[in-house]
Amino acid sequence: MRRQKRDMAERAFSKGYQAGSTGRHKETCPHDNGAVRQQWLTGWREGRTDQWDGYTGVSGIHKMEMH
Template identity: 55%
Template sequence: MKRQKRNRDERAYSRGYQAGFRGRPREFCPFGALEARGNWMRGWREGRTDQIQGMVGVAGIHTLRV
């Protein structure tokens, strides 16, 4: 049975979260479509919030999605 690809919205959110957590500026959003861009920005905001609050290393494990 073939594995299904992850949802595009979920992928955009995940990439945005990673970019925000790494401190990258939001102007580097690679998505042009409105819905994907919105999900990327939502992930970016949450990633920045976690970085600012110090959710790095072991403290941030609970935010990982499996």
């Protein structure tokens, strides 16, 4: 049986977090839809904050599991 896809907003947040934590620019957001784009940017901001605080690589694994 196939697993259902996650909610688009949840997926956008997760992808945004990954982009932010790896240092990608927020202009790389692939979404045009307002609500989904906002979730991606929120995840991106949180990812950038975690990167600045040093939660990258192995020390940030626990943060990724929460998203």
